[in-house]
Amino acid sequence: xxxxxxxxxxxxxxxxxxxxxxxxxxxxxxxxxxxxxxxxxxxxxxxxxxxxxxxxxxxxxxxxxxxxxxxxxxxxxxxxxxxxxxxxxxxxxxxxxxxxxxxxxxxxxxxxxxxxxxxxxxxxxxxxxxxxxxxxxxxxxxxxxxxxxxxxxxxxxxxxxxxxxxxxxxxxxxxxxxxxxxxxxxxxxxxxxxxxxxxxxxxxxxxxxxxxxxxxxxxxxxxxxxxxxxxxxxxxxxxxxxxxxxxxxxxxxxxxxxxxxxxxxxxxxxxxxxxxxxxxxxxxxxxxxxxxxxxxxxxxxxxxxxxxxxxxxxxxxxxxxxxxxxxxxxxxxxxxxx
Amino acid sequence: xxxxxxxxxxxxxxxxxxxxxxxxxxxxxxxxxxxxxxxxxxxxxxxxxxxxxxxxxxxxxxxxxxxxxxxxxxxxxxxxxxxxxxxxxxxxxxxxxxxxxxxxxxxxxxxxxxxxxxxxxxxxxxxxxxxxxxxxxxxxxxxxxxxxxxxxxxxxxxxxxxxxxxxxxxxxxxxxxxxxxxxxxxxxxxxxxxxxxxxxxxxxxxxxxxxxxxxxxxxxxxxxxxxxxxxxxxxxxxxxxxxxxxxxxxxxxxxxxxxxxxxxxxxxxxxxxxxxxxxxxxxxxxxxxxxxxxxxxxxxxxxxxxxxxxxxxxxxxxxxxxxxxxxxxxxxxxxxxx
DNA sequence: CCATCAATATAAAACGTTTTACATGATAAA
DNA sequence: TTTATCATGTAAAACGTTTTATATTGATGG
Numbered sequence: 096x097x098x099x100x101x102x103x104x105x106x107x108x109x110x111x112x113x114x115x116x117x118x119x120x121x122x123x124x125x126x127x128x129x130x131x132x133x134x135x136x137x138x139x140x141x142x143x144x145x146x147x148x149x150x151x152x153x154x155x156x157x158x159x160x161x162x163x164x165x166x167x168x169x170x171x172x173x174x175x176x177x178x179x180x181x182x183x184x185x186x187x188x189x190x191x192x193x194x195x196x197x198x199x200x201x202x203x204x205x206x207x208x209x210x211x212x213x214x215x216x217x218x219x220x221x222x223x224x225x226x227x228x229x230x231x232x233x234x235x236x237x238x239x240x241x242x243x244x245x246x247x248x249x250x251x252x253x254x255x256x257x258x259x260x261x262x263x264x265x266x267x268x269x270x271x272x273x274x275x276x277x278x279x280x281x282x283x284x285x286x287x288x289x290x291x292x293x294x295x296x297x298x299x300x301x302x303x304x305x306x307x308x309x310x311x312x313x314x315x316x317x318x319x320x321x322x323x324x325x326x327x328x329x330x331x332x333x334x335x336x337x338x339x340x341x342x343x344x345x346x347x348x349x350x351x352x353x354x355x356x357x358x359x360x361x362x363x364x365x366x367x368x369x370x371x372x373x374x375x376x377x378x379x380x381x382x383x384x385x386x387x388x389x390x391x392x393x394x395x396x397x398x399x400x401x402x403x404x405x406x407x408x409x410x411x412x413x414x415x416x417x418x419x420x421x422x423x424x425x426x427x428x429x430x431x432x433x
Numbered sequence: 434x435x436x437x438x439x440x441x442x443x444x445x446x447x448x449x450x451x452x453x454x455x456x457x458x459x460x461x462x463x464x465x466x467x468x469x470x471x472x473x474x475x476x477x478x479x480x481x482x483x484x485x486x487x488x489x490x491x492x493x494x495x496x497x498x499x500x501x502x503x504x505x506x507x508x509x510x511x512x513x514x515x516x517x518x519x520x521x522x523x524x525x526x527x528x529x530x531x532x533x534x535x536x537x538x539x540x541x542x543x544x545x546x547x548x549x550x551x552x553x554x555x556x557x558x559x560x561x562x563x564x565x566x567x568x569x570x571x572x573x574x575x576x577x578x579x580x581x582x583x584x585x586x587x588x589x590x591x592x593x594x595x596x597x598x599x600x601x602x603x604x605x606x607x608x609x610x611x612x613x614x615x616x617x618x619x620x621x622x623x624x625x626x627x628x629x630x631x632x633x634x635x636x637x638x639x640x641x642x643x644x645x646x647x648x649x650x651x652x653x654x655x656x657x658x659x660x661x662x663x664x665x666x667x668x669x670x671x672x673x674x675x676x677x678x679x680x681x682x683x684x685x686x687x688x689x690x691x692x693x694x695x696x697x698x699x700x701x702x703x704x705x706x707x708x709x710x711x712x713x714x715x716x717x718x719x720x721x722x723x724x725x726x727x728x729x730x731x732x733x734x735x736x737x738x739x740x741x742x743x744x745x746x747x748x749x750x751x752x753x754x755x756x757x758x759x760x761x762x763x764x765x766x767x768x769x770x771x
Numbered sequence: 772c773c774a775t776c777a778a779t780a781t782a783a784a785a786c787g788t789t790t791t792a793c794a795t796g797a798t799a800a801a
Numbered sequence: 802t803t804t805a806t807c808a809t810g811t812a813a814a815a816c817g818t819t820t821t822a823t824a825t826t827g828a829t830g831g
Contacts, residue, residue: 102577104817115781120819128779145575150552151489151498152817155786160489162553165533170518173716180508183535192549195503195533197521211530214488215500237483239440323720349720356722378511379717382661382687384694442787453811458789466809490787493816 103144112140123148154216163193163405164212166205169225170197173377174394178246181398182221189406191218202235209236217241219405224248227259228290242408242415246401247394249291249419258401258420262292265390265424266299269344269372272388272426274307276433278342278370282315284329284354286346293318296346296374315340319350326353334361341369342432348373348380351387355431366433376427385430393422441482450478461486492554501531501743502550504543507563508535511715512732516584519736520559527744529556540573547574555579557743562586565597566628580746580753584739585732587629596739596758600630603728603762604637607682607710610726610764612645614771616680616708620653622667622692623684631656634684634712653678657688664691672699679707680770686711686718689725693769704771714765723768731760 105123109116114133121129122137140146154160163186167175179195186193194217196208212220213236222234223246233252234243245257273281283300286293297316304311314336319325326345330353333340345351351373358365365371365385373380376391400420408415443461447454452471459467460475478484492498501524505513517533524531532555534546550558551574560572561584571590572581583595611619621638624631635654642649652674657663664683668691671678683689689711696703703709703723711718714729738758746753 105819106817116818117781117783117820118779121780124819126819128777130779133780147548147552149554149817150549151554152493152786153819155490155493155788155817156819158786170521171514176509176514179533180535183508183533187534187546187549190549192532192534192553194530195517195521196525196530197518208525210485211488211525211528214485215530216487216489443789444787454788455790455811455813456809459810462789464789466807468809471810487787490816491789493787493818494789496816 103146105146105148107144108137108140108146111144112136159409160216160218161191162215162217163191163402164196164208164215164217164220165193165223166196166198166208166212166220167223167225168198168200170195172225174247174375174392175223175225177394178223178398178401181395181400182223182246182402183398185399185402185406189410191406193221205234206236209234209238213239213241218409219243221246221401221405222248223401226290227292230291242405244401244405244415246397253417254415256404256416256418256420258397258404258422260292260392260394260397261421261423262295263299263302264421265374265392266296266344267303268299268424268426269374269390270300270303271307272428272432273342273344273370273372274303274309276370279309280312280315280338280340281309281342281344282317282333282340284326284333284343284345284350285316285318286321286350288318293346300344321347322349323353323356326350326355327357328353330354330357331361334358334363342371343369344372344374346374348375348377348387348389350374351389351431352379352383355383355387366431370433371431373431381429383431388429388432389427390424391427393424397422441484443484443486445482446475446478446484449482450474497747498554498556499529500553500555501529501740502534502546502553502555502558503531503561504534504536504546504550504558505561505563506536506538508533510563512585512713512730513561513563515732516561516736516739519733519738520561520584520740521736523737523740523744527748529744531559543572544574547572547576551577551579556747557581559584559739559743560586561739564628565630568629580743582739582743582753584735591755592753594742594754594756594758596735596742596760598630598730598732598735599759599761600633601637601640602759603712603730604634604682605641606637606762606764607712607728608638608641609645610766610770611680611682611708611710612641612647614708617647618650618653618676618678619647619680619682620655620671620678621682621684622664622671622688623654623656624659624688626656631684638682659685660687661691661694664688664693665695666691668692668695669699672696672701680709681707682710682712684712686713686715686725686727688712689727689769690717690721693721693725704769708771709769711769718765719767721769726767726770727765728762729765731762735760 105116105119109119119137122134198205219242221244227247230249230251243255317329319329343354363369373387373389376389380387380389443454443457447457457475460472536543557580559582565585568587568589581593655667657667681692696707701707711725711727714727718725718727
């Protein structure tokens, strides 16, 4: 009585095909020096017995499990899934599977997950952050040579690569767009300053103004929270300025939705009176009236890149480069700008 | 030169502790008949060598990999993540890991993933749907006794359990709440009829009216799409009725947000003039003005249940019951009802 | 006709565990 | 004292593959 699902082994195939297990193995791995006659018989037997090789046993010899571990901070975070999709896609395209682990941001839980992943002999690990406030350190556990990449997360770990969005470029892109459509007084509603991202987005905004020879007016830059309410409040505030803005660039879609609400409330037309650009490209942005132009985070692409970085290290055996990879944001044009 | 991460094996531990590998194994598995002296020496050696058992090798003998496979239709679906969190949590609590696979709803891709999962000797599989329109069939592949559970997905497969939300109960709950706060003419804005869920939610609504001896008025029930725009349009329409509703129950939060928009536009106060209840408990519902009362889908709980069902079958070896598990929805009270 | 070589096939060892079967010595029961 | 029982320990087989080393065959070339 076998316990595993695949009761039929390479022995059974060998027996039916009238060859040795070694020969079956060769056929299965496209190794040379097997006659087309034998190959045919083996393939037939595989078909007839519905044989499925036991990858677990295989990896015992090969030392590769074709398995990745993904530990996320915040599995329900709004940005997490797109990145996970990218990772999963990159992995499965190359025949790798990925273990999903959720740490809730708890370092002890992360350690436990790492322990299990290493026990399960994963070939590589991705540490994915859902919000990316401040840089983090390397995991407090000996990884024994298993490569790691950080995704959406700055790190002090100088041995591993790091994949993040190009927030500076994103800030630049949104501002540049508003300038190009002729806006002169562009406000910037930022998120909390304890997020690394907010500084880079603001820098991008300033650089775009500079490049266009537009003045930087500190009164037009406000710091709030990430959510709708904050956008609403700050916009009401902006509208009391002696010369109010003719465009608002928000550091998140939620802020932009709040801003839109405030603008509607005072009877201003979007995009004509005030043009509006969001950031993140989350789903609700597309369903506003008018639908919001926004700077998209390249989450899926980041996931793909993180996966590919890891896989290339694994399959080529090349040493891991501890580079910082900034993936470009892109602009999604909708009807809140014109 | 070893290829795997854990270069140190049970042999090394045995040697250092001055015992046989068999004894080390016993210690590691809390087996009886080992002296506390030997146990101590082994534990010391484990500590000193930073030994981490190779789970892969272990599962070769045990026939259990402590691994689950999760295949989802739609990894980016709004409901998917909460369920995945539940599954992951249930699994990791019992020492299981879960492989994440994304099929994009493509049956061929699903087949490939199943093939890989079975090769990797998973102990069980969860098939998770992101949207759950119509019942699906069993996977077109011999599972060889590996148990399956369907999550958020009706199925024709009569051999496996199925975990879904209790939409009828949810429809009842929302309606009952509106009745309890004294509303008499309660409209129901439904989603597309090709979703199973819409029928059950409507049935719940009708039953609640019936139980309260309130008349059912077909003019108050409208069918649209799931999104904001649809809610907006249908609400405008409802407001042209000779006696307009004093409450609107929407089959999704998005619909409710659209409805809220329409109500604001004509100057009606929510919750006083018209009370409003959504469905799904998605994040934006909490950020409306006023924040929306809504019927929550028990997604996390469903994930937990699916995981536990599968795990209990795996660890106890009990036969799989092909039951339909309806997990109760619950009401989230916010300020759109009073 | 013999030596060499390549192609094909296989037996056996290995991967890192667990488990089975057996050996030893000590203790309890008769 | 003898016997049965039990706790402790280990050698070796097993899990399902891959890989290494070796054997067999047939062909090639001198």
